[in-house]
Amino acid sequence: MSATATDLDELIALRVLAQGGRLAEPRRSAAVRSGSHASRWRGRGVDFRESRIYQAGDDIRHMDWRLTARSGRAHTKVFEEEREQGLLLAVDFNPGMRFGTRKRFKSVQAGRAAALLAWLAADGGDRVGLIGFGGGIGGEVKPAGGRRGVLRVLRALRDWDAAADPGLLAPWSSVMPRIRRLLRPGMRLVVLSDGFDADPAAWSPLAQLAARHDIAAVLLRDALEMAPPPPGRYALSSGGVKQTLDFSDAHLRAEWPRHFSAARDRVRAESLRIGVRVLELDTDADLKRTLAPLLARSRVVTGIA
Structure with missing residues (x-):
């Protein structure tokens, strides 16, 4: 177990914590593999569901001509698609994630959260995929x-964490085309990030995805980002740049938490506007308790916290 680097053995051991639990059903799509559950999405698929009165915008190729002729009113066929439920994780490896003063770095906690969600999804029969962004990371693991x-x-979580370049930034918008390509019908998306690089250009494509998929953003945070340390001079490093801050200064102490909360507040406000759920995950938090809104009700399982 490491506080500053993602440890593969720890990620594997998180399977114990996943036992007895599962991901909650998506709010927008009830799609699951092998058609064992019907999708709430309607379109041309494998099974005919019903015929209904024709509505403006319906595809004329789906017209039910026999019922139209019998009733004298235009009817269209509605099909029920089988869609495969899965989970796509998008994990932020930007320099700001390599920070933490309570138990572990944000990057390590993000990896642990991603691992727990992956185990829960797989135990429920879902496929799991991964996209990394920031820190020069552009890798993908196709859903399996x-x-x-x-x-x-x-x-991939272990390898990308080790390879991330602390001098390279990538905004959320840069990863949206890749998410759109891998996020198939019926899949849900969870973005794990501290939100500091959530740029305005990301919200429009994310809103388009949120209209069709269940999406959650897990915002990583550290105690030092919410309150300044005791008065004194502290040496800090960010993106390879070292500096000394004097927390005896009253103005710095007041502005310090505002700087970090402003970024999270923007993400929360925009997410609420487009229908993306937001959870906040501290570096020393209990994973299962904090991620509970994403999980189905299940018996309490003791184990790794």
């Missing part, structure tokens, strides 16, 4: 099922 699929995700 089972233990092997999860292990590919966990190895």
Whole structure:
């Protein structure tokens, strides 16, 4: 177990915490693999569901001509698609994530949260995929099922964390085209980030995705970002740049938490506007308790916290 680097053995061990739990059903799509559940999405698919009165915008190719002729009113056929439920994780490796003063770095906690969600999804029969962004990371793990699929995700989390360049930034908008390409119908998306690089250009494409998918943003935070340390001079490093801050200065102490909360407040406000759920995850928080809104009700499981 490491406080500053993602440890593969710890990510694998999180499977114990996932036992007895599962991801909650998506709010927008009830799609699951093999058609064992019907999708709430309607479109041309494998099973005819019903015929209804024609509405403006309906595809004329789906017209039910026999019922139209019998009733004298235009009817269209509605099909029920089988859609495969899955989970796509988008994890932020920007320099700001390599920070933490309570138990572990934000980047390490993000990796742990991603691993727990991956295990829960796989145990529920879902496929799991991963996208990394920031810190020069541009890797992808295509969605796959089972233990092997999860292990590919966990190895990527470990490898990308080790390879991330502390001098390279990437905004949220830069990863949206890749998310759109991998996020298939019926899948849900969880973005794990501290939100500091959530730029205005990201909200429009994210809103388009949120209209069709269940999306959550897990915002990583550290105690030092919410309150300044005791008065004194402290040496800090960010993005490879070292500096000394004097927290005896009253103005600095007042502005310090405002700087960090402003970024999270913007993410919360925009997410609420477009229908994306937001959870906040501290570096020393209990994973299962904090991620509970994403999980289905299940028996309490003791284990790794």
